Amino acid sequence: MEINKYHLQNRWKLDNKRLIYYGLRNKENLFNNTFKLNNKQIVIIKELPKVLNNKELKIVKKILGESIVLEKDLKIIPKSFDDAQFCTNCVANDFMIPGLEFDEMGNCPMCQTKDDVKDLKSILPIMNIIPKSKKSRFDIGLFFTGGKDSTFLLHYLSVVLDLKVLAMTWEIPFMSVNSLKSIENAKKKLKNVEFISRKINEQDLIKFYNKLYSLSGNTCACPSLAYVMFYSDLVDNKVPYFVAGNEPVQMLGLYYNHLAPKLAYTFSNNKLLNFMINVGRIITFHPPFKKGQMQTLATMKQLAYSDNIFKKISGYSSDLISNVVTSIKEIKHITIPLKRSIRRSSWSGNIPAFIHIDFNDISDGNFNWKNAKKTIEDECGWVGPSDSEKSLHTSCNIEKCKEYSQFTRFYNMESTMIPFSALEIALASSNKHISIEDAVKEMKESLGFSLKEIPECKIMKSYLKNKNIVNGIVYFSASKETKSIAKYFREKTNYQLIDLTSYQDRNSFDYTINFNNLVLCFPVYSQNIPEPVNEILANIKSRNTVLIATYGKMGTGNVLYEAAKYFENIIGAAYVPTKHTYLENERFNDFQKLDSLVNRILSKDKIKISIPERKKSFLANISPKKRSQLSVLITVNDNCIECGICTKVCPTKSIINGHIDNTCIRCLRCVNECPSKALDVKYSYPLRKYLQTEKINELIIY
Structure with missing residues (x-):
């Protein structure tokens, strides 16, 4: 009987009313990764594995053999490179990209579609020759990390084209020693380049990194946050163009990751679409776009204001970018100059054009990684990583952490985004940018494809743990009434505001943090502590604590007395009457009456108090x-x-x-x-x- 049981095929997952495939499928089904279900199909799938009767088999007929299979037909998901099937023409394999399909010849989907994508070079306008500017001190701006690709591009712009370059570097705490040396050497060797660098203050950076880590499992935000920091410089200096160091396989990887449709690669050359857009600009009294300017505003507006509704509906929005945008909201004041520059440049037409330089075109048809490294070592003083075989993403100490988190999230079907480095190394080997042998060696030894946490993750975690602001305001607020109290304490203390309302945030919060001063705000539910708050109380640690319990004017219960048992040093507490979740009564607005508690948490002298026990209804503890x-x-x-x-x-x-x-x-x-x-x-x-x-x-x- 067991052999006749049907199972949901591996790499398919039920998500609401859809089945989603986590993998990269063969050419004929390349992006057919979702299947809409009716209610009867959902019921059957939820009950799998099971023996299906004739009626049930008829209901799931359309997906039988593909998404629903007998146990003997279940695919095996490799747990290491040694167990994986490799493509016959490149290093793509079904461990690095779990759910990777192969055709009868053993080719992966990228090799199957190689001829179909040969013209997909960039989602940005390609300009390999840049005219010299007559209106600016600079001909072009470059986001410069000291890595292989941005250094190669800096050499091409400043040495080969003899352009005046503004090189912009965001100094992150994880920059590798070799990239810092490469930047210093480039400053000495390249005389027509002006270098500027900028840091984000540590308090803001920690807030941003904490949020991003909770969403993505890593802190990687390059180059997005650099755009936020430097766009005003580009506008103020009237820089006509700017470019990022993206090599060909990175641009093509967006297509295979279903982040950019084919139309995006031809959009800049579509005269009709660009004409229609510019008609709209002229009607609204804005100057028409020049090539690359629309892409600039779209990029900057996304970072400043988040994805527009059309992008979300299209299915081409990226968790990677949306997580960065969500994290930026934690420090949204840094977007004020960006928003101002967006408005100013849009009205004036002084928009630096976001363009792409095709590394293949400027390298006699094929961008060879070894040749590129030799050129920049000789001409720019570039210093490679200690791992001499590494060619992908050489400027950051925690690059492997990004690969590890993207890989494990995809492997565990928590994200539909295929790890970028997996696509890039496969495409690079297929397109002969790197030999198969070198690609396999880099893939196994230098990249973060592991089911076991890699050592480099300790660098990132240690930074977040040691640099975390140890004073905080933690709150649970489903109806936002408690949040308003927490925000008042934030305004008065400037402590970090931490929202643990959502299940995801509580699940990802680092409870190893030992707060020095903590304000904990939560509501009273049926004269009791809400279950999620009990979870927080059982795990959170602090030296000095102020407890705030908001209640809907029906009854406080005894919650402060009960919550105080979790802490050694309570220095203040309050029951705050506010709007009831089930009623339209008045909100709490007398915030200044809480200032005595603010003073206590800010005072150097922390005096322990005791909270008296209060009576609550005899029904309160009955279920x-x-x-x-x-x-x-x-x-x-x-x-x-x-x-x-x-x-x-x-x-x-x-x-x-x-x-x-x-x-x-x-x-x-x-x-x-x-x-x-x-x-x-x-x-x-x-x-x-x-x-x-x-x-x-x-x-x-x-």
């Missing part, structure tokens, strides 16, 4: 969550567009495929965050009567 579930009914109406936002924002991970399970705490975050107003709430009669009782509006400070 509080079950009582809430019985009293508050949440249903889905016809407005639902299956956007998945309710699932994403749920603090307890209680919503799966639109269904609310019995772990729900009835915080109504899903209801309040739903963009389509697709969730209806109905209160039981006993709850409605209870909510009509006289309100308590007392601020209690200890």
Whole structure:
């Protein structure tokens, strides 16, 4: 009987009402990675593995043999390079890219489609010859890291083309010693280049890195944050063009990662589309775009304002960029100069054009990595990494961490993004930029493709742990009432504001941090501490703590007394009356009344206090969550567009495929965050009567 059981094929995963394939498929199905399901199919898939009867087989007929297979037909996912199948023409393999398919000849999808993509050179306008500027001190700007590609480009621009170059470097804490030496040597050797470098203050950088690490598993944000920092310099100096050091395989990798359609590679040469866009510019009294200027504004606006709705709908938005943009919001004040320069350049037409220089074209048809390294060593004093075989991404000490996190997230089907380096090394070997032998050696010894955490991750984690701001305001706020209290403390103390409302943020938060001063803000639910807050209390550590419990004017319970048991030194606490989640009553606005607690947390003298025990209703401890579930009914109406936002924002991970399970705490975050107003709430009669009782509006400070 067991042999007749059907399974969901490996690398397919159920996601709401879709099956998603995590891998790279053969040419005929290259981007057919999703399959929409009906309700009957979803029910069957959730029950797999199982024996299917004739009726069930008919329901899943369309995906039988592909997504649903017998156990004997399950694909084996390799756990090392030694177990992997390699492409017959390049180093692509199904360990480095799990879910990689091969045709009958043993070719990977990239080799199968090689002729189809030979003209896909760049999503930016290609300009290999740059005219000298008559209106600026500089002919072109370059984002310069000291790595192989940006140094090769700097040599081409300043030596081969004899241009005046503005080289811009964002100094990150993880820059490799060899890249720093390469930058210094380039300063000595290249006389027509002006070098500028910039750092982000450490407090802001930590906030940014913490958020990005929680979202992506790494802190890599190059070159996005550099664009934010230097765009104003490009505009102020009227630099006509700027370029980043992207070699051919990096540009082509965007296509195979389903981040850029074929249209994106021909867009800059599409006269009709560009004409229509410029008509819109002229109608709105803006100067028409020159080649590359639209790409500049699109890039900068994405960083300043996040993805536009059309990009999200298209399916070509990138978690990589959206995570960086989300993290930038943690320090959004750094985008103020960027936004100002975007507006100014858009109106004036003084927009530096974002262009691409094709490394193949300027290298006699083929960009050879070894030859490039020899050229820049001789001409620019470039210093390679201690690992002499390494050619991909040579400027950063934690590059392998990015590869490791992208690889493990893809391997575990947590992200649909194929590791960039996996595509790049495969494409480079296929296109003869590097020999098969050298590519295999680099892939196995120099890149981060490992299921076991690599040693370099300690560099990143150690930096975040040691540099973390040890004073913090941590809050849980499903309805945003508690958040307003937390923000007031943030304004008064300038401590780091940490939101642990979402399941993802709590799950990824580093509980090894020992706060020096901590303000912990949370709501009262049914006169009790919410379950997610109990999870925080059990794990968070601090030397000095202020506790803030917000309540909806119905009852405080005894939550501060109960929470205080987790801490050794409570120096202040308060019950703050505010708007009830289920009522439209007044919010708390007397923030200045909390200043005594602000003074205590900022004072050098920390005096321990005791919190008295308070009485709570005899019903409070009788199945509080079950009582809430019985009293508050949440249903889905016809407005639902299956956007998945309710699932994403749920603090307890209680919503799966639109269904609310019995772990729900009835915080109504899903209801309040739903963009389509697709969730209806109905209160039981006993709850409605209870909510009509006289309100308590007392601020209690200890």
